[in-house]
Amino acid sequence: MFDTLDRGDDNAVATERYHLKLRDLLEQCAALFAKKGYHNTSIRDIAREMNTSLAGLYYYFKTKEELLFLISRYSFDTVMTSLAEKLDHETDSKEKLKILVQNHLQYFVTHLDAMKVLAHESDSLTGEYYILINDKKRQYLDILERLLLDIQREEHGQKNLKITQPVKIAALSLFGMMNWTYTWYNPDKREHSPANIAKISEQMVQIFLNGFVNI
Amino acid sequence: MFDTLDRGDDNAVATERYHLKLRDLLEQCAALFAKKGYHNTSIRDIAREMNTSLAGLYYYFKTKEELLFLISRYSFDTVMTSLAEKLDHETDSKEKLKILVQNHLQYFVTHLDAMKVLAHESDSLTGEYYILINDKKRQYLDILERLLLDIQREEHGQKNLKITQPVKIAALSLFGMMNWTYTWYNPDKREHSPANIAKISEQMVQIFLNGFVNI
DNA sequence: AATGAATTCGAACGAACGTTCGAAATATAG
DNA sequence: CTATATTTCGAACGTTCGTTCGAATTCATT
Structure with a gap:
């Protein structure tokens, strides 16, 4: 449970x-x-x-960049674990997509700070840190692309085995819709109340799913 | 013509x-x-x-932040001017939307550097600079929202005069799709060749328009 | 209470940063 | 060529930053 929080350090403590x-x-x-x-x-x-x-902080991270990395990894792992659990209980592909969007936006608004960092600052990372976080992004994108492929199969009865260029673009577009929220979502606004988050993500799913299926 | 490049300075030069x-x-x-x-x-x-x-640079801007502001404003003005010209020759709302997306992405990929800055760094601005750039963003968003309202009217024969919450979400979603490209678009990739830019933006329009209209 | 491990701290380091200023150099016009 | 305005520059200032280190403190266990 706690290992996702461990430092990359060799002599990491464990209390x-x-x-x-x-x-x-x-x-x-x-x-x-x-x-x-x-x-x-x-x-x-x-x-x-x-x-x-000031010095006391350095007991918990080696460099400022590692701190950014730890935050990014923590956010990613949390959102991906929560997604995996929810997807497990569902078989319909379209429903799975809805769950993905709901999960993503839900986490986004309840951990707005961490997600802002993840969406906006995670490419300030360099070297090994950059690679590790980028791997996770790639994994997340893979999940979405495979989901879209499944939907395409079910919808058009196609036997597509390969992820085509349009599928890639569609996946990236959906991420754009979702991730861009960090630039405009404001928890203080009345119309962004928790109750409305469900509406917002439902609408995004509708726009995307209708658009994607009817191509 | 040159005034969009002038410094906010009082004693700006004009050669x-x-x-x-x-x-x-x-x-x-x-x-x-x-x-x-x-x-x-x-x-x-x-x-x-x-x-x-080092010192010579300060003949052209007062502070580093002003430099960021000048870049942001220059990009914004260019893309909005170009959009206004193109929209002038079109009357159909759906076509206008296509033009907006095309223009946006076209400018994005041909001035990738400046647009990355605009999309990613422009909220590093503070004070008056922040206000000025945010005003321009607001104007751009307004154009899109009114366009969506027109489409809704034409499509469903509604007499909506007010921009509703779903229209706002839709507009922000489309901006998300478009602006997020700065995180994944890579001019060096074969599949991102200029010829394919047209395809990419066409697909985005299709996804969005199909999805938006069929709600 | 004693011991060793875990945690915190004050003080300081060197490096890098944005910015300034008056002088030097260059271009422009009479 | 002269004089005036425009443009460039070297050198330095003060500040802030990330990081280090050894000592001090707190904690857990016996």
Whole structure:
């Protein structure tokens, strides 16, 4: 359970206290990064927010970039685990797609800060960190592309085994619709109330599914 | 013609030489910002790229933030001017929407650097700069929302005068589809060749239009 | 209470950054 | 050629940043 929070470090610690504080740290930092941006948030800002010393933070991460990586990985793993669980109980492809969008947007609005970071800052990562997060993005995209292929098969009775260019474009377009929400979604607005989130994601599914199927 | 490039400065200069170099500066900086990100590009990086001195750059902008603003405004004005011209020759609302998407993506791929900056960095702006760019975004969104309203009227014979919540969501979704391309579009890929750009934007229009109309 | 491990801290380092300023160089016009 | 305006530059300033390190403190176990 806790291993998704471990540092990439060799001599990582494993006490419960450590993991609790690390999780708290990641969430507060995600909020800061979401509000001020990764580059405009200094370690000193974080220390102030967490009521700890500057040096003390470095007990929990090796570099600022690792901190960004930890937040990104945490968000990704959470949303993907939750998706896998929900998809397990469903067999219809179209329903699966609805679940994916619902899950994505649901997580987006309840962890807006972390998702803003993931959508907007995750390509500030370099080297190994970049590769690891990009792998996860690729996996997520794969799930969606295969789902779209299934829908195409069921809908048109085609025996497509290969993911075609239009399917790729469609998948990327849907991600665009969903991920772009971080630029306009505002939890303080009345019309963005939790009750309306269901409506919003339902509408996105409708636009996309109608459009995709009727091509 | 040149005024869109003027500095917000009071004592702005107006020689032709000045504007030529400023335009060159903006384009090269857009490329740098697109590649390394706004925050990771230092004024020293820019000076190196432009083969000028560090201090010499400050003859063309007052602060680094103003530089970002100038790039953003330049991109926005170009894409909106070009759109306005094209829309003038068309009366059918659906066709107008196609033109909007085509124009947007066309400009996106031919000025990828500047558009990456616009889509990804423009909310690093603060104060007056932020307000000015946000106004332009609002104007652009307004155009799309009114277009969608027209389509709805023509399609369902409704007499909607007000822009409803679903129309707003639809407009933002379409922008998401289009703007998200900056995260995956790669001019070096064979399947992203100029000839295929037309296909990509056509497919986006199809997905969106089919989905939107069939709601 | 004693011991060792886990956690926090103050103070400081060097590096990189955006910006300034007056002088130097270059172009322009009379 | 002279004089005036435009453009470039070297050198430096002050600030902020990420990171380090050894000492101090707190915690868990016996």
